[in-house]
Amino acid sequence: LLGYIGIDTIIEQMRKKTMKTGFDFNIMVVGNSGLGKSTLVNTLFKSQVSRRSAGWARDDKIPKTVEIKAVSHVLEEGGVKMKLTVVDTPGFGDLINNDNCWDPISKYINEQYEKFLKEEVNITRKKRIPDTRVHCCIYFISPTGHSLRSLDIEFMKRLSHSVNIIPIIAKSDTMTIEERLEFKQRVRKELEMAGIEFYPQKEFDEDMEDKSDNDKIREAIPFAVVGSDKEYQVNGKRVLGRKTAWGIVEVENPNHCEFALLRDFLIRSHLQDLKEVTHNIHYETYRAKRLNENGG
Ligand code: GDP
Ligand code: MG
Numbered sequence: 001l002l003g004y005i006g007i008d009t010i011i012e013q014m015r016k017k018t019m020k021t022g023f024d025f026n027i028m029v030v031g032n033s034g035l036g037k038s039t040l041v042n043t044l045f046k047s048q049v050s051r052r053s054a055g056w057a058r059d060d061k062i063p064k065t066v067e068i069k070a071v072s073h074v075l076e077e078g079g080v081k082m083k084l085t086v087v088d089t090p091g092f093g094d095l096i097n098n099d100n101c102w103d104p105i106s107k108y109i110n111e112q113y114e115k116f117l118k119e120e121v122n123i124t125r126k127k128r129i130p131d132t133r134v135h136c137c138i139y140f141i142s143p144t145g146h147s148l149r150s151l152d153i154e155f156m157k158r159l160s161h162s163v164n165i166i167p168i169i170a171k172s173d174t175m176t177i178e179e180r181l182e183f184k185q186r187v188r189k190e191l192e193m194a195g196i197e198f199y200p201q202k203e204f205d206e207d208m209e210d211k212s213d214n215d216k217i218r219e220a221i222p223f224a225v226v227g228s229d230k231e232y233q234v235n236g237k238r239v240l241g242r243k244t245a246w247g248i249v250e251v252e253n254p255n256h257c258e259f260a261l262l263r264d265f266l267i268r269s270h271l272q273d274l275k276e277v278t279h280n281i282h283y284e285t286y287r288a289k290r291l292n293e294n295g296g
Pocket of ligand 2: 037038039088090
């Protein structure tokens with residue numbers, strides 16, 4: 001091949017590196033208890049990734065503070081290792097008085113940026129800094145069919161400048177198709193009116209192709225999802241689903257809910273971008289602020 005330099009081998013070189021080192025991916029789930037956060041995480045990764053924390057039952061007394069738990073697992077597929085950390089935030093907004101209930105969550109997010117920053121400015125810098133920064137925050141909206149609560153708006157507004165927020169409608173099997181459509185539209189309108197920039201943010205579309213791909217996603221948000229970690233037999237195939245008196249809600253069937261859309265978006269098309277936006281935008285904002293505080 002005359003004149004071939006071999007620039008295109010970079011892809012293979014990157015593949016080899018990634019195979020060797022693996023990568024970190026950190027998801028945070030936020031929402032009232034009982035909205036199916038733990039179940040959805042298990043559905044996403046089809047294993048017991050986020051076990052119910054010991055001793056925590058729905059009718060237990062709700063603790064006064066938001067207790068944040070990060071659980072890590074190494075998952076492997078096709079020889080690629082991903083260290084997945086799920087940050088569970090039980091009981092967000094469960095209290096009568098929810099003033100400042102986003103504080104512990106915001107604090108956790110910033111602490112991870114701080115950790116990364118400390119490692120970066122170390123004289124003996126690690127070859128690879130462990131990344132615990134939250135790459136996306138899945139916000140669970142209650143399937144009320146009415147409006148967003150002011151708490152929902154307040155949380156997303158405050159946090160959208162420090163983390164990638166992906167709003168979803170929880171337990172959407174509890175609404176009819178029409179209710180679901182209407183609710184999705186209403187939520188989108190309310191998010192827009194409140195000026196909430198969820199992920200993927202318009203301002204970070206890099207070109208027309210990006211814009212058209214992301215426009216489709218933005219029009220589908222908030223994804224109306226159903227979660228389950230139980231398998232059933234449907235037409236000779238084993239599927240994840242919820243068995244009801246009327247039939248089985250198939251979690252991965254796009255005619256039943258938008259779980260598959262969320263999964264494909266989160267893992268198959270935008271995982272790398274979530275990491276890049278976290279590093280280049282959210283972390284950068286934090287870093288600039290911190291270095292300014294210290295007089296540059
Ligand atoms: P968390 O407190 O937000 O972590 O909620 P869990 O994942 O523990 O789920 C609480 C309850 O809701 C459990 O009984 C789940 O089986 C149920 N659940 C979870 N996801 C769904 C869903 O998509 N639809 C319905 N109808 N129930 C769900
Ligand atoms: Mg839970």
